[in-house]
Amino acid sequence: MNKLTPSDLEKMHKASKASSDGPKDWIKVGMSSCGIAAGAEDVFNFFIEEVKKRNLQIEIKKCGCAGACYAEPLVEVSVSGLPPVVYGAVNKEVATKILEKHVISKMLVNDCIFEVLG
Amino acid sequence: MYTKVILVKDTDLKREDKTREFYTHLLDYLRGSNLHAQIQVVRVADIGVYDEGLVLKILPDKIVYCNVQDSDIKRIVDSTLDQGKVIGDLVFKPKAKQHRIVLRNCGKINPESIEEYIACGGYLGLKKVLGELGQQKLIEEIKISGIRGRGGAGYPTWMKWNFAREVESAEKFVICNADEGDPGAYMDRSVLEGDPHSVIEGLIIAAFAIGASKGYFYIRAEYPLAVERINKALKQAYDYGLLGQNILGSSFNLNLEIRLGAGAFVCGEETALISSIEGKRGTPHPRPPYPSVKGLWGKPTVINNVETLANIPAIVSNGGKWFAQIGTLTSKGTKVFAVTGKVKNSGLVEIAMGATLREIVMDICGGTLSGKPIKAVQTGGPSGGVIPEALLDTPVDYENLQKLGSIMGSGGMIVMDEDDCMVDIPKFYLGFCVEESCGKCAPCRIGGFQMLVYLNKISEGKGKLEDLEQMRRLAQAMQKASLCGLGQTASNPVVSTLRYFETEYNEHILNKHCPAAKCNSLVTYTIMGDKCKRCGLCVTNCPVQAISGDKEKGYLIAPEKCVKCGRCVDVCKFKAISKK
């Protein structure tokens, strides 16, 4: 790989910032030790499989722990037209609801949101 | 398509949960106003506000109303939702807010992607350091920021760097201390796992500051995921030329490697850590010479904690002044705490220094899970002390916590309610230190052990009042005569509980009674005849057949057989078994 120069770094910063700020839909699963211990890996794999199966246009991403360890696995969902929210204590059941209600029907899921991160 | 979302949650713990009821009322009103197609109402599991009655959060406006009544529905819908006006008397005024510097990217970016880190401004600090700042100005900037070591002792970071920079040596080292070992503390693990590049960038900047060309991550082996993520991140940084020769095209070279700690708590102490990296037994050594002058392999070495390093890129990017605005007079910036114990929301909290303990525990973490009153908060792990509820309004900074007989420590914060015994708690912490003492120095090795013997005696109801004096005497010897921080502070949990909860010790000693019903030897389990419905569940569940009787006469627990496992209390559906 090419070694970066200071201006490369600047360019890369701008380019990747623009792409990550874009309108793309995504689901982010907290995959630190606390999340994994609470079952995040299963949830993550479930999303990948289901999205493929249902042919949904949404990206499944990983992230670290956001701090609310008591509510792991945490899943943040950002879908155009809805404010991004974080679901806590997500299991396959909640994950299904997220896909069916939130992602497909564009409605937030009751009783699962942890609005704790400001 | 909805244009707005209303999140609702009843946060009043003293009554039946009214969330559903309110949700229905609100929904009905919206239907009546024909707004139900534009506004979605959602019940949430946690709304991030506690003990403020019914709480509403309107998105995307982020308006939060609290202590909302059914009667407020009309004006909320009419003025706020319809006309966009904020209703002043309902607005929730947050007492405490998290302030995220260290955790700025945690939970946001993919820790395995350097691109995402760069997208968030990553490595721009390093670019600034190499390009415009240079060594001297960098250290000046860190000095202005006022940041102090986050590992516990709070030594000014710039001074460490400056000492090491001033020593002439062909070889210097930087080490990231990621040997986080306090029970209940995992801030560093989270940062390493969630934002590894911020720590790497911090370490590169530290290396540049002192002129080091080699550095180590000393990570405990019990953190395999952190090791894996740092490993990946290091590889990415090498690939991008952010490590290795001529970093970002400059003349600065640095190589970083991982060293695994074998799980000894004392290896978090910097001289012991150095011994461990050198392949020797991890025991502390006298200072001076300080590592900044004579450290790893006898060369000037700067050792910084993970959290300190994660702050560095932010300080460099935003300037020392920016950082110095946050926090208190002597303690700048933020601190990450791992709040655990009897708390509702256990997890990581990053607050500006100066926030009070009460704000952290009550407002951010939602108080106790049980709803019972808080008895005390323990900070600083085994080196810290307990702070009683009455003092929770103390603003958190290095000096204040020390005045209270605790320490900032690395950031473990354990919340205790009335079910926690103040003889049992120090027993746990001291037991930890006794186990983890490297064994080198007599006051720590034997003093801690003897003190634990007294604590055990007291918790078994065999203590005497003189034992408290002996414990104080031991504490003084350990504090003053131990070589390293472990021994010097190991008695803190005991000393602070003696300071604030001596009556509880006396209760154990004089009345052979544990008020929290925690010390097993002093606890008796009794079946309360009036509450017992004679279902017999306790009998079948008792593992030692200590419960006898029948449906006619009722049941009795034989104290000589009972092993106080608590199984009967757990299974009893009628709360008929008392534990006193």
Add this chain to the structure above:
Amino acid sequence: MTKIVKAKINGILLRVEAGTTILEAAKRVQIKIPTLCKHPDLPPSASCGICIVKNKGSHKMLRSCCTPLEEGMDITTHDPEIVEIRRTVIELILSNHPNDCLKCARNNECELQKLTADFGIKEESFPQFLRDLPIDRSTKAVDLDPKKCILCGRCVHVCQELQDVWALSFLERGMKTRISPAGDIQLADSPCVRCGQCSAHCPTGAFVEQDHTASAWKALQDPDKYCVVQIAPAVRVSIGEAFGYTGKNFTKKLYALLRRLGFDAVFDTSFAADVTIMEEASEFEERLLHGKSPLPLITTCCPSWVDFMEKFYPDMIEHFSSCKSPHEILGVLSKTYYAEKNKIDPAKIYMVSIMPCTAKKYEITRNDEMFASGHQDIDTVLCTRELARMIRQAGIDFDSLPDEECDSILGEYAGAGVIFGATGGVMEAALRTAHYFITGKELKNVAFENVRGLKGVKETEVIIEGKKLKIAIAHGLSNVEYILKKVREAKKNGLEMPYHFIEVMACPGGCVGGGGQPYMVTDELRIKRAQALYEDDDHKQVRSSHQNPYIKRLYQEFLGKPLGEKSEKLLHTRYKARPIYAK
């Protein structure tokens, strides 16, 4: 120029060189800060926490043994709080110690016992906890009783740093911490070379020489035994320390004393050292002039060194002198030559060696060649500390003992024989005789100043008949590596050897600093002991071994010639590579 710092200790203003510890600085103004783990011979290990002092303005206390006095410090060394904490720490140590002083080998000589007495501690204020760990008696030389260990770390330091043996290390942690060979094996199975430096530095009775005084007493009482004793060079200049004298040579008092203890014949190992020189100088001559075996020649008087080499540098065996150590030579000569001449049944001879050394206890049964007389050549080895105990037990007033001469024919020694006790001494003695063997001429000046002194590695050149001989001397096993790596390197690359002749003594200072010598040794003391030996040499009429008339007689009457058939049989030995620890 060294920087000077100004500071106060107990209100006394003083100036010391920067880097001076508070402990040292306090001594200069007549203040004695109590210590336990600190040994004057070793760097501070900072493990006991007794030497704490206060610095004005700081709530922390400082360990005076390892904290340098800094400009402007205002130190208090004694106040009620400090004394109370020290007392608590001592009481803590006692709570983890058997406190069976009456039955302890170190009774009356124990540093912990003394400190306890100084602090007037009369009762145990904390409950006692002892680890149930067995005593390791496997080495036949030094015993380790882990129960008595206070974990000061002195032995670990001497074993690892001074001696580079690494037989000892700290195991486990917390209250389970203990000193042991790594892997929890017995000392005899470890790299231990039985140098006994651990026992010489131990503050308590955790490491003690195996006491063989009982066997000696038993033999002395046995009317059927003919008891013969020999004293090593280094013993004469250190035994006085047990009775309050330093740096004095008590050779003749010792002869008198040993007779009063009941020995039938009193000999001197220095005589055997002269024999060693005859053999070793001949070996050197052989190798140098006839190239039978390779150079450099390496001395083998020190059994710890032999053990070390067999384990760590087995590739050096061909360089080793095959000559036995002097006391073994005296043992075999007593049970052959002396026995024949005096018509004594060698089976009845009981031979005791008084040595500065613990390794000699093991050496006497090292291999079959230690039975060259047909019997065990040496029956018992007692070290200097054991002799001191025997003197007290026998009720002999050491101070007023008269001077006596030793017995013929294995006693009279040349000056060369007695300097064996100091590092460089064997080399110097060998050079005196080698010069004669090679050139046929006597030296005008027999003193080789360059080989004396306490420098860890001494390298020098000597010219014999125009030929430049390169020699090296090491003492303290950690200094060996430097020399042997060079030899190894030269061998590997087929280069010219860096040395012709090498002397190694395991203990720092040579035998005067031996592991069986009186406690509290320092370099100052090592120099004093060595000095007393050099004075003995200076005053001798006969300075070189080959001039000793008794040596000449021995070869005429009994041995024939050096390296002759009889010499080879009785005075030489072989070595065995045991490369498990090879460096």
